[in-house]
Amino acid sequence: MRMAQLSTTSGIPVATIKYYLREGLLPAGERQGPNQSLYGPEHLRRLRVIRGLLEVGGLSIAAAHQVIDAIDSDLGLSHTFDIAQRTVSPQIDGAALSPEAVAQVDAVLSGWHVSPDNPGRLAAARVLQTFAELGQPDLSGWVPGYAAAALAVAEADLDEIDARTDRESKTEMVVVGTVLGDALFAALRRAAQEHVSARRYPAPPNP
Amino acid sequence: MRMAQLSTTSGIPVATIKYYLREGLLPAGERQGPNQSLYGPEHLRRLRVIRGLLEVGGLSIAAAHQVIDAIDSDLGLSHTFDIAQRTVSPQIDGAALSPEAVAQVDAVLSGWHVSPDNPGRLAAARVLQTFAELGQPDLSGWVPGYAAAALAVAEADLDEIDARTDRESKTEMVVVGTVLGDALFAALRRAAQEHVSARRYPAPPNP
Known part of the structure; x- marks a missing residue:
């Protein structure tokens, strides 16, 4: 299909598609002449992955580039997982973390197989350090519920x-699932908070 | 304390503190003269809240402003919750969502007390719609695990x-917990993914 049809079918403006092409997020189409290229279903699919990562996942162009490169690579699943995790995690200098916060996280992760430089381990320590700085060092009633829920989600x-059969579909789920899974969980947490609040604190009947 | 000491104690550069003052995130100190103000422990605490929201929670200045205003207001807890939830949720036009995605979310939330305009309900539908556009309309093996985990976290x-006794501490937990809870869960999910992967796919022994 031509650019105009790619835009109509995807619902993405031509200018945006050209931007993704210039940024290298979308591979070039098959060149038919000086001003015309043809695009196939793989371009449509890639456009939808890009939009999901940017708009729904909130990734930057640079971060979307990294994870899309991972989908296109021949890396194994665990390596792809690693790239996806690092791309969507804040960069944290482990040396700048308080030993207390790191020890708190390690106590929560006790018995888990987690490498010392797992981006989640450091990011969790950073969150607990922030609470400690706010004068809330004891979250022992709060954090374990999060860890149990995180394990269930993982x-x-x-x-x-595992349920997917072809390599491309597995890799895409590793990348898209890592990014959109955060958004899905945060969304469902908001709905669950309203539900639990309503149950615990029923509104008084109208007078 | 003076500005210099506020900076030393908080570890935040003077220029950054002045920026927060100009943006109205930090209330002005007590004016002592044309070029000098005094700051108290409440300024230190507020600085740490601001840093947590911006750096660890990833909020914009505008979003941090909204939730800090909610901490300072006399609104009830449920209203504060509502503001915190809306501030950290993507703005989504419900009319632009596919009815299928909304129906999928409503099936998952079945039995929950969730209002139609709950920001999480719409955000979750948006994620499911993205998967459907990627040719993955059936996530019935994936999403229910997220919903159960979200309920446990809520x-x-x-x-x-509930465990907090004074109003300020409760309100601060509503706001900071809503923002940093997302970061904490995403972090623990990364650690859990490494743990579950390692258990399911043990590395082959070194030759």
């Missing part, structure tokens, strides 16, 4: 990846 | 808020 993530 | 959130 099992669901791996179940979904 | 219970932990409300437990923590």
Whole structure:
């Protein structure tokens, strides 16, 4: 299909598609002449991945580039997972973290197989350090519930990846699932907070 | 204390503190003369909240402003919750969502007390719509695990808020917990993914 049709079918303006092409997020079409290229279903699919990562996942162009390169690479699943995780995690200098916060996280992750430079381990320590600086060093009633829920979600993530049969679909789920899974969980947490609040504090009847 | 000491104690550069003052994120100190103001422990605490929201929570200055105003207001807890939730949720036009994606979310939230304009309900539908556009309309093996985990996390959130005794501490947990809870969960999910991957796919022994 031509650019105009790619735009109509995807619902993405031509100017935006040209921007993705210039940024190298979308591979070039098959050149038909000086001002015309043809695009196939793989371009349409890639456009939808790009939009999901940028608009729904909130990634920067640079971050989307990194994870899309990972989908296109021949890396194994665990390596792709590693790239996706690092791309969507804040860069944290482990040396700048307080030893107390790191020890708190390690106590929560006790018994888990987690390498010292796992981006989640450091990011979790950073959050706990922030609470400690706010005068809230004891979150022992709060954090374990998060860890148990995170483990359940990780099992669901791996179940979904295992259920896929072809390599491309698995890799795409690793990348898109890592990015959009955060957005999905945060969204469902808001809905669950309203539900739990309503149950705990029923509104008084109208007078 | 003077500005210089506020900077030393908080570890935040003077120029950054002045920026927060200009933006109205930090209330002005007590004016002592044309070029000198005094700051108290409440300024130090507020600085740490600001840094947590911006650096760890990833909020924009405008979003941090909204939630800090909510901490300072006399609004009830449920209203503060509502503001915090809306500030950290993407703005989504419900009319632009596919009815299928909304129906999928409503099926997952079945039995929950969630209002139609809950920002999480719409954001979750947006994520599911993105997957459907990627040719993955059936996530019935994946999403329910997320919903159950979100419910467990919401219970932990409300437990923590209920456990606090003074109004300011409760309100601060509503706001800071809503923002940093997302970061904490995403971090622990990365650690859990490494743990579950390692258990499911043990590395082959070194030759």
